[in-house]
Amino acid sequence: MSEIVSVYRKEHFNSAHRLNNPKWTPERNKEVFGKCNLPNYHGHNYELIVKVTGEIDPATGYVMDMKVLSDIISEQVLERFDHRNLNEDVPEFKELNPTAENIAVVIFRLLRPAIDEHLALQIRLFETPRNYVDYPASS
Amino acid sequence: MSEIVSVYRKEHFNSAHRLNNPKWTPERNKEVFGKCNLPNYHGHNYELIVKVTGEIDPATGYVMDMKVLSDIISEQVLERFDHRNLNEDVPEFKELNPTAENIAVVIFRLLRPAIDEHLALQIRLFETPRNYVDYPASS
Amino acid sequence: MSEIVSVYRKEHFNSAHRLNNPKWTPERNKEVFGKCNLPNYHGHNYELIVKVTGEIDPATGYVMDMKVLSDIISEQVLERFDHRNLNEDVPEFKELNPTAENIAVVIFRLLRPAIDEHLALQIRLFETPRNYVDYPASS
Amino acid sequence: MSEIVSVYRKEHFNSAHRLNNPKWTPERNKEVFGKCNLPNYHGHNYELIVKVTGEIDPATGYVMDMKVLSDIISEQVLERFDHRNLNEDVPEFKELNPTAENIAVVIFRLLRPAIDEHLALQIRLFETPRNYVDYPASS
Amino acid sequence: MSEIVSVYRKEHFNSAHRLNNPKWTPERNKEVFGKCNLPNYHGHNYELIVKVTGEIDPATGYVMDMKVLSDIISEQVLERFDHRNLNEDVPEFKELNPTAENIAVVIFRLLRPAIDEHLALQIRLFETPRNYVDYPASS
Amino acid sequence: MSEIVSVYRKEHFNSAHRLNNPKWTPERNKEVFGKCNLPNYHGHNYELIVKVTGEIDPATGYVMDMKVLSDIISEQVLERFDHRNLNEDVPEFKELNPTAENIAVVIFRLLRPAIDEHLALQIRLFETPRNYVDYPASS
Numbered sequence: 001m002s003e004i005v006s007v008y009r010k011e012h013f014n015s016a017h018r019l020n021n022p023k024w025t026p027e028r029n030k031e032v033f034g035k036c037n038l039p040n041y042h043g044h045n046y047e048l049i050v051k052v053t054g055e056i057d058p059a060t061g062y063v064m065d066m067k068v069l070s071d072i073i074s075e076q077v078l079e080r081f082d083h084r085n086l087n088e089d090v091p092e093f094k095e096l097n098p099t100a101e102n103i104a105v106v107i108f109r110l111l112r113p114a115i116d117e118h119l120a121l122q123i124r125l126f127e128t129p130r131n132y133v134d135y136p137a138s139s
Numbered sequence: 140m141s142e143i144v145s146v147y148r149k150e151h152f153n154s155a156h157r158l159n160n161p162k163w164t165p166e167r168n169k170e171v172f173g174k175c176n177l178p179n180y181h182g183h184n185y186e187l188i189v190k191v192t193g194e195i196d197p198a199t200g201y202v203m204d205m206k207v208l209s210d211i212i213s214e215q216v217l218e219r220f221d222h223r224n225l226n227e228d229v230p231e232f233k234e235l236n237p238t239a240e241n242i243a244v245v246i247f248r249l250l251r252p253a254i255d256e257h258l259a260l261q262i263r264l265f266e267t268p269r270n271y272v273d274y275p276a277s278s
Numbered sequence: 279m280s281e282i283v284s285v286y287r288k289e290h291f292n293s294a295h296r297l298n299n300p301k302w303t304p305e306r307n308k309e310v311f312g313k314c315n316l317p318n319y320h321g322h323n324y325e326l327i328v329k330v331t332g333e334i335d336p337a338t339g340y341v342m343d344m345k346v347l348s349d350i351i352s353e354q355v356l357e358r359f360d361h362r363n364l365n366e367d368v369p370e371f372k373e374l375n376p377t378a379e380n381i382a383v384v385i386f387r388l389l390r391p392a393i394d395e396h397l398a399l400q401i402r403l404f405e406t407p408r409n410y411v412d413y414p415a416s417s
Numbered sequence: 418m419s420e421i422v423s424v425y426r427k428e429h430f431n432s433a434h435r436l437n438n439p440k441w442t443p444e445r446n447k448e449v450f451g452k453c454n455l456p457n458y459h460g461h462n463y464e465l466i467v468k469v470t471g472e473i474d475p476a477t478g479y480v481m482d483m484k485v486l487s488d489i490i491s492e493q494v495l496e497r498f499d500h501r502n503l504n505e506d507v508p509e510f511k512e513l514n515p516t517a518e519n520i521a522v523v524i525f526r527l528l529r530p531a532i533d534e535h536l537a538l539q540i541r542l543f544e545t546p547r548n549y550v551d552y553p554a555s556s
Numbered sequence: 557m558s559e560i561v562s563v564y565r566k567e568h569f570n571s572a573h574r575l576n577n578p579k580w581t582p583e584r585n586k587e588v589f590g591k592c593n594l595p596n597y598h599g600h601n602y603e604l605i606v607k608v609t610g611e612i613d614p615a616t617g618y619v620m621d622m623k624v625l626s627d628i629i630s631e632q633v634l635e636r637f638d639h640r641n642l643n644e645d646v647p648e649f650k651e652l653n654p655t656a657e658n659i660a661v662v663i664f665r666l667l668r669p670a671i672d673e674h675l676a677l678q679i680r681l682f683e684t685p686r687n688y689v690d691y692p693a694s695s
Numbered sequence: 696m697s698e699i700v701s702v703y704r705k706e707h708f709n710s711a712h713r714l715n716n717p718k719w720t721p722e723r724n725k726e727v728f729g730k731c732n733l734p735n736y737h738g739h740n741y742e743l744i745v746k747v748t749g750e751i752d753p754a755t756g757y758v759m760d761m762k763v764l765s766d767i768i769s770e771q772v773l774e775r776f777d778h779r780n781l782n783e784d785v786p787e788f789k790e791l792n793p794t795a796e797n798i799a800v801v802i803f804r805l806l807r808p809a810i811d812e813h814l815a816l817q818i819r820l821f822e823t824p825r826n827y828v829d830y831p832a833s834s
Contacts, residue, residue, distance in 0.1 A: 043599005182321005339794035460738005
């Protein structure tokens with residue numbers, strides 16, 4: 001068989017963050033971001049689902065070895081984000097507000113070069129069990 | 140960044156309903172809908188996932204403020220459906236069988252005018268953990 | 279081995295109900311039960327976990343065959359409650375308010391005679407993923 | 418209404434399997450498949466989600482009766498796979514490595530002829546809660 | 557009926573924290589607490605389950621109104637902990653390491669005076685889906 | 696504080712097994728164990744929750760370091776059971792039927808010597824999301 005399949009790997013990391021736009025006044029930040037703007041940070045158990053789409057390799061029956069994908073996610077994402085403060089410890093968020101949307105875009109950009117260019121990539125990120133995002137958008 | 144992202148918000152409501160086509164005989168209704176046609180209603184913990192797709196606003200890092208989306212869902216859907224009898228209390232189902240498919244279409248129509256027209260909208264509705272629907276259909 | 283083990287079987291049923299004390303005025307019922315008192319019923323996907331505790335039978339390695347337990351639950355509980363209106367269709371709730379607490383006690387009484395008297399029995403009932411009860415109380 | 422909706426039905430089966438390419442040496446198989454290549458098999462609680470997309474039938478409010486879909490899945494998939502050894506008991510895997518990807522393709526081919534040709538079909542298969550696949554690939 | 561039942565209410569809060577014993581050297585703290593000792597905090601979606609055990613009130617069918625319990629948890633716990641930094645913002649953890657064990661004990665002490673003394677109280681706290689604690693210990 | 700707390704760690708393993716009593720005829724085995732007796736094995740994603748109860752250590756705030764507990768579970772249980780055939784590869788089940796009850800007792804006996812004798816130990820094992828056991832029995 002040489003069929004096109006999407007494969008998914010779920011990982012997680014625990015991070016602190018706060019939402020803030022440094023170009024705004026504190027009042028404007030508090031008004032827009034509410035509790036998420038509190039100064040001393042809060043945090044989440046982020047659940048990350050990485051989706052890779054491509055042809056099944058007839059020799060293995062795999063689109064991509066999930067162990068290899070898991071290792072790439074660990075190296076590129078978990079080692080930078082897990083048990084860290086996204087605002088303070090992750091350079092990508094020095095100037096960029098660490099909303100779920102922006103975190104998903106940053107994760108995509110960290111993973112994209114590490115995955116075979118023939119494979120399509122999509123990121124789903126759960127900030128809580130009730131709030132999550134997809135990048136690129138799913139149709 | 141001005142990337143296209145899908146954001147999801149999960150809410151729930153608890154409602155009673157029964158399935159019935161008033162143009163059919165009771166026998167035909169019982170044959171087609173089985174236990175779901177029993178006259179005194181049954182009910183569900185409906186889980187509702189609202190998906191909104193659009194560009195990230197560079198000022199906030201949001202596609203849409205999830206608190207605003209949650210408030211819109213409460214006003215447009217939960218206040219009409221939660222702890223109600225869909226057949227008896229919700230005008231949209233006076234003539235329309237409250238299957239998961241039809242409930243999802245009705246929810247879409249209630250939410251669509253309340254959400255910015257530049258944002259795409261999709262409804263996922265779980266009737267039980269094992270039966271759920273998407274409207275519009277996902278590709 | 280003849281060790282004491284607890285075994286658990288999870289089942290579910292979907293029912294309509296409303297909360298009401300017929301000895302009270304409508305105002306008092308509305309004040310105490312809020313939306314749960316609305317007249318046309320609402321409903322739930324009830325998740326039922328039946329726990330049976332006893333010695334492992336050395337011939338089978340079972341405390342109790344889960345298929346047998348599942349069949350007993352179907353006969354004694356699901357056939358009476360599933361896709362029914364608890365207030366209207368289940369005689370035990372003609373005089374008894376169908377709160378999660380009372381439903382758990384009623385299920386215990388329906389199951390107790392059908393299960394070997396040497397086995398201890400406990401009921402856990404989820405009314406929603408965030409509200410559940412145990413009868414008898416766990417220590 | 419005659420709207421296009423996707424409906425989903427979740428089922429499960431428990432099977433043993435191992436991963437192996439008979440054209441390779443044992444060393445190569447061990448290197449590629451690791452623990453999944455161990456000779457005496459291991460197993461999974463596979464969760465299967467079948468998605469069917471089509472128009473809502475205005476007479477029923479259904480895209481497809483979930484009870485009918487559930488019965489088709491039982492007949493075509495569960496009776497062949499559940500409590501079986503995929504490598505030993507399922508002819509489709511005599512020559513085909515039973516990876517999640519290949520199992521999803523085989524399930525698609527078993528179900529496709531049993532479902533109305535006007536309805537689109539997609540398979541999601543969870544091998545574990547953290548590894549799952551879609552066939553055809555979702556966009 | 558006047559039966560003894562346990563009732564459970566699930567709530568959640570999102571907080572930042574780090575583990576540290578100020579009496580130890582930084583090296584000793586790093587050795588014992590590993591990544592949990594990193595200086596800029598990380599965070600969790602804490603899931604809190606509050607269990608209350610007592611007699612069913614025959615007038616209501618409730619051990620305790622879950623709406624009242626939910627409000628007490630909000631006032632006593634969520635308003636102090638949610639979207640906060642436990643080490644910096646919660647006085648109870650100025651001198652006490654905010655492990656899951658200690659957080660559960662603190663939550664118990666905050667809730668105990670607000671709940672009827674005839675009702676027994678127990679706290680379950682999930683730090684992650686794979687790590688959780690009970691206080692008092694369950695038997 | 697020196698309070699008694701229960702702490703829980705969740706792990707998982709994937710194994711093949713079949714149920715069979717070698718002292719019985721094949722007919723009797725088939726009658727009692729049904730599909731679970733099929734000769735070529737089936738399998739499960741077993742979810743294992745290990746509960747340890749004891750005093751909080753005031754220096755760490757831990758009953759037991761979850762990383763240490765996780766490592767003990769890996770060494771004593773996962774390395775023997777994961778991706779294995781319980782009947783063929785695990786000596787404890789050469790003579791003992793690998794029911795969930797018996798697997799839980801065997802896991803308890805493997806872990807008990809590796810954990811401080813002042814700490815109480817209990818095993819919960821999920822064979823499927825709907826069937827699970829506790830050893831020792833919970834009260």
